[in-house]
Amino acid sequence: MTTRYKMTMAYDGHLFHGFQLQPDQRTVQGTIEDALKKMSKEKRIIVQGSGRTDAGVHAIGQVIHFDYPGKTIPANRMILALNSMMPTDIIFNNCEIVNENFHARYSIKGKWYRYRVSLDHFVNPFKRFYTGHFSYALDVGKMQEAAKDLLGKHDFTSFAASGGQIEDKVRTIYYVNIAKDEKENEIVFDFIGSGFLYNMVRIMVAALLEIGNGRRPVHDLKRVIAAKDRQEVRQTAQASGLYLYHVFYDEIPQKYRQDRHL
Amino acid sequence: MTTRYKMTMAYDGHLFHGFQLQPDQRTVQGTIEDALKKMSKEKRIIVQGSGRTDAGVHAIGQVIHFDYPGKTIPANRMILALNSMMPTDIIFNNCEIVNENFHARYSIKGKWYRYRVSLDHFVNPFKRFYTGHFSYALDVGKMQEAAKDLLGKHDFTSFAASGGQIEDKVRTIYYVNIAKDEKENEIVFDFIGSGFLYNMVRIMVAALLEIGNGRRPVHDLKRVIAAKDRQEVRQTAQASGLYLYHVFYDEIPQKYRQDRHL
Known part of the structure; x- marks a missing residue:
């Protein structure tokens, strides 16, 4: 027993x-x-x-x-x-x-990842293990606009690092929020989706930071998704900023279903 | 040269x-x-x-x-x-x-220490190196009231750990602030004084926590100071919560001179 x-x-x-x-x-x-x-x-x-x-x-x-x-x-x-x-x-x-019908992996309805980026000019000693770091100019509005292109059901091959063993690269992103935490001088990225490919959140963050910095056009992610080519985003944000924030085993609450408005 | x-x-x-x-x-x-x-x-x-x-x-x-x-x-x-x-x-x-008249130690007009206490029920893994921890009931109002007894010029022998080499135990506390950080679920203690004896801030925090928890009367610190006896406060708050926050080399700003109202 x-x-x-x-x-x-x-x-x-x-x-x-x-x-x-x-x-x-x-x-x-x-x-x-x-x-x-x-x-x-x-x-x-x-x-x-x-x-x-x-x-x-x-x-x-x-x-x-x-x-x-x-x-x-x-x-x-x-x-x-x-x-x-x-x-x-x-x-x-x-x-x-x-009961035995519950399975930590197979019963999942969705996952919430958070990514924290410190904007401090120098790497803050207290955040070196707990945030990514980006000390160049960032336009949060541009990143918010760009993030809308990630919402919904897409083949995310362009955002999957090699090393993942999963053939099917189609995932649904339900919710993206990008906000400045003025007190901490950080940008906080939240992503809720049906699931995420290997390094997918860190690659999405890297691409969004490039957009926020003006190195990529605001709506470039549409093109990147369509290309289905990992070479389209060469950067991966540091592991230190990434948090598995919540796992959903019930349906995703409506307030997090931004994809419904597409 | x-x-x-x-x-x-x-x-x-x-x-x-x-x-x-x-x-x-x-x-x-x-x-x-x-x-x-x-x-x-x-x-x-x-x-x-x-x-x-x-x-x-x-x-x-x-x-x-x-x-x-x-x-x-x-x-x-x-x-x-x-x-x-x-x-x-x-x-x-x-x-x-x-210029050579400046000396990091001898030119000091005052020091500001901060102490952070996490109130989380369990020790939060992300705060284990960065806060003290107190998971019992705390009345912030009582601690604020008690802190007034620390203000001004006193012989702080009761708050000095052995190991300090300084004979003169008289110091002036200019400012104490105790506030709840709701978002972090922490109590933040700020102390500004002319100087602090060995472990003095950590001993003051330990005594204030005992007052906040009701284990000591609110105005017990008056008695403790007068006793000039370290045995009056046996606890010392953990090192992990303490921050040397600022060193003053100019006169302490008036807004931090709560002792003036005594």
Whole structure:
């Protein structure tokens, strides 16, 4: 008998070699599986994430599931037990017992990524692990206008780094918001979509920054999408600015369905 | 011939063993002196800070001075040269050529320290190096009321950790502000004073948190100050929440002279 747990977690990615288990590397999945192994005395309890995050990428709302053997541990006890075994760069914020139809990856309805870009002239020591950095002129209005071209269902081949193993490059972007955080002197990009290809958010951010800086025409992304060629965007924004912000397992709320207005 | 440079800097203290030079330890002073040695080919150029910061303590506006030998390098060149040699956890934000009457420590008119306390239920992975942490109930109004008892000229023996070498424990606190940052879910403490004893800010914060939590009467600090006994406050808030925010070399602006109303 096993019990399936769905857990929501945040992690500071800067000291991890990404989410996915790799031998002899410090990874998020490996850290959790080590704890579950100690707790359960099992050989291995597989942790399934909503998806991978790369080395240096952070999570505010990553979701995992796993099947824990033996007598059911209440959810509030499970979260305390696991948090007590986690290093300080991982925290579980929520735990639910779910039925076996729930799958952290296959049950996804959408994902929300956030990307933070610091505009400080010099790289701010307090943000070096937590933001990207762009100290050239930026027109936020141009980026907002350009972002509309990303909305809806498209083949995003031009925004997929090699290394992804997925053949089908069609995804739907539901929502894009680009805003200046005056207090932090940052630009905050939010993207909600059905899913994202390998490095897709970081490549979209790089392209939008080029538009904001005037190096690309405002509506160039239409052409880039149509080209289906990764060579159209050679830049990838740094891992340090990227956050897996939320995973949707219910329908995307209407307020985030900008694509409905297309 | 030497030229005296005054430089303002920020650093993320979490990977330093404090400001002050120590053999075989990574320190802020040591890092800067190493760079100056390489630049100048001198045996040693002494870096004088406005004061020390402990291991894990941060700076937004630390100030140093040093005397650089040979032909004068313009200030804008000096800052570029030094920043290019710094690790990413140190940044120089300002550089001025000053006359030999200026001394980073002896010319001080006052110092501003900030202390950040995260109220998150669990320790937030993104704040573990950058805030203190207090997850019990807090009454900000009580702390604000209590802080008034710190204003003015007092013997702060009760707030001085052993380890300080200074005999005279009289200091003047000009300004205290305690505010909730709703967005960050933090309490931010600001203290401006003529100077601060060893660990004084962290001990004051610990005492104020006890008052905010109701473990001490609101006006207990009057009694604590009068007692001149460190045993009156046994706690010291964590280093991770403390920032040397600004050093004043001119008279403290009137808006920060709350002590004038006493």
